[in-house]
Structure formats: C-alpha cells, structure tokens
Amino acid sequence: MKLVIGGTAQGKLEYVLRKYGLQQNMVWDGCIQNHLERDEKFVVINHFHQWVKGRIISGGCPEDEILPFLDCNKDCIIICDEVGNGIVPIDPFEREYRERMGRILVQLAKRAEGVERIICGIAQKIK
Secondary structure, rough: OEEEEEEOOOHHHHHHHHHHHOHHEEEEEEOOHHHHHOOOOOOOEOHHHHHHHHHHHOOHHHHHHHHHHHHHHHOOOOEEOOOOOOOOOOOOOHHHHHHHHHHHOOOOOOOOEEEEEOOOOEEOOOO
C-alpha cells in the first residue's frame, strides 16, 4: 500500500495517475464501503478523508474497518487530504474527526510501503 497526502487541491490525484500510468476509471472517489471485501489488482482511493468522516458520522469505526480492505488490497494507493493543519475547530465533532483522521494516517503510514506528500503538484518522499 502507498499513502499520498497533502493539502486540498495540491495535485495529489494528478500526480498518482501520472506517476503510475493509471486511468481515472481506476479511482474510487471517497468510497470504499462497497469494496471492503473485493480483491482488486490495483486500486486508487481518492478523498480517503471523506470516507473516514462519513463513517464517523454514521457511527462506524473507520480505524477498524479499513484493515480488512488493506489486507485484501495490498497494492492500493490511498490519497488523503491533510486535515490537521491550521486552526483547531470550535465544533467538537470536527475536533474529534481531525484527531481520529490523524491517528488513522499514522497507522496507515506505518503499514505503507511508501508515503509521499504533494505540495503544488510536487512530491516529497516521506517514507
């Protein structure tokens, strides 16, 4: 698994498609729920942070739910916005989401074969 992070509109998806020679139809946009048990050869999950937020809102546990997907899709690429920078939100839910998202990214980074941060469309290798 590879993890690609960065701010909103920094060119993460374009970078991944270009680097790996992939097509847009190989991208799941913010949704893995229907694909948790599928075994795909190569999958790109864009807007992973939106899936996490949706699962928290619906009472799910994205921390645990992502593990079966990763076990079945070891070659996937996860693209996620960084949500922990900037001003701490006043809203309690937004603070919880931000903290949980950060912890999930820590766990994904530990499992990842590689981690890249994209800034202005340029990759910075972290791992």
